[in-house]
Amino acid sequence: MNSNIQAMITNVSVDDLEEAIPLYKELAGNPEVLRFPYEETQLALVGPFLLISGPRGNHEAQNATILVHDLTLVQEALGRAGAAIVDAPSEVPNGTRLVARHPDGAVFEYLQPRG
Structure with missing residues (x-):
């Protein structure tokens, strides 16, 4: 079985x-x-680091961003596990994302990149 996960990006809040x-x-x-901007924040993707500057909102609580091939598979797994969707799937400049809180309390952004 191939993994749905392409990469994991660490979120880093910076001033x-x-x-x-x-x-x-x-x-x-x-x-x-x-x-790239997102809402009121400015972001910079530097290799495996996503630097976030500005009002943090949901970003501050996120442990990491996980790039996936298929967001639908993630939603199904999250549903079976009883995870809470913090931010419903939405289109962003670089793909489709959702934010979920796992039953253990960890918060991840899942992103299906464009193309």
């Missing part, structure tokens, strides 16, 4: 993206930095 990016670029091997 200033510009100050934080150089360290995370070096740690991740100097990848391209992808910047």
Whole structure:
């Protein structure tokens, strides 16, 4: 059986993206930095790190972002486990996402990237 999970991205709350990016670029091997806004926050994807700056909202509680091939499979597994959907599936600039609180209290964002 192949895993539905493509990658896991650690969420890092920072006060200033510009100050934080150089360290995370070096740690991740100097990848391209992808910047994008989401609601009132500014985000920068630096390798396996998602830097989040601005009002945190649901982002502060999230343990990580998990990239998946099929969000439907995630929803089915979450339902069987009794997880709570914190933020229903919605379209965002880089795909479709949902946020769920697992029965153990861990909170994850699940993202099915576009294309």
